[in-house]
Amino acid sequence: MAVSFTNAWKDSLKDGLVVALRSSFSPSVPVYFSKKTEMRGSQFISVKGDFSNSINSMQNLIDVNFSITLDYFMQDHKRNDTSLRKFFNQVSKIEENVYSLLDIEPLFDVEIESINFTDDEEFQGYRKASFDINVNNAR
């Protein structure tokens, strides 16, 4: 008999994160989960799964750490205070959404370990905030 299992990346992680962000940002900022980053307009959020590792396995629970990279892109040709304020406003909004909404699930523990702010080299004229997110989930 085949083993009964949960699609951990999809059910426990991807759906929760993407749905939480889409509920706050769509349709003005597309949010998608993908292996490769593709340009989706003047602003978009790309989420990638990096790796997972099991901390320990108990009798009834699998305790797993998921490592995720979330990249927020914003086109900024003006490069003035208004556009910069908008960029960092979206960054804070993502940050607080991740903490507030993912904490709804009692079996989630989320940490945004770091965020790096750069001018993206692949997409010229875009600012980029790269979030390094760690999610612990027991199932």
Added chain:
Amino acid sequence: MALTTHNIVYDKILIPLRDALRNEFEGSMPVYIDSKHKDIGTKYLRIFVDSQSLQYRRAKSFTNLYNVEMDYVLKTTKNDTSALDKMYRDVSRIETLLFQNPHNGYFFNQMPSIEQNADVGIDNALVAKITVPVLYQEDYERFGKFVTSDNKFFVTSAGSFYIVRS
């Protein structure tokens, strides 16, 4: 229900720092926020947050360490003592201002580190890179799902959960 959020990096970290520096130099030195250098005179200060990292996580708050980078640029074709003295003087003044910590709401994690004569790819210029680690704590809203007395989630006919503030 929309979440209430604050623009932490811009409004809480960069703007108080920029305004304190502008007040100190009273128009004698342009101070601007950006990740790139701009051609705005013979002397200017560029400030930006390169990165942030999580320091503490509590039930309804997080504390981040913000890595603030400042580039002091003095354009000069002279490579003599007087030009260097001018740069050292301005950088010492910035360092003293940071030491006095006149801002409310956040804390310098430690004193700034300064790299004199840094190379940032600008010709005929003396550059000092000043790195300031800043701690800031943000409280955030926390929510929970509405659970019925038999410990099942309350779901509407449309399949939505009720979400309540915890």
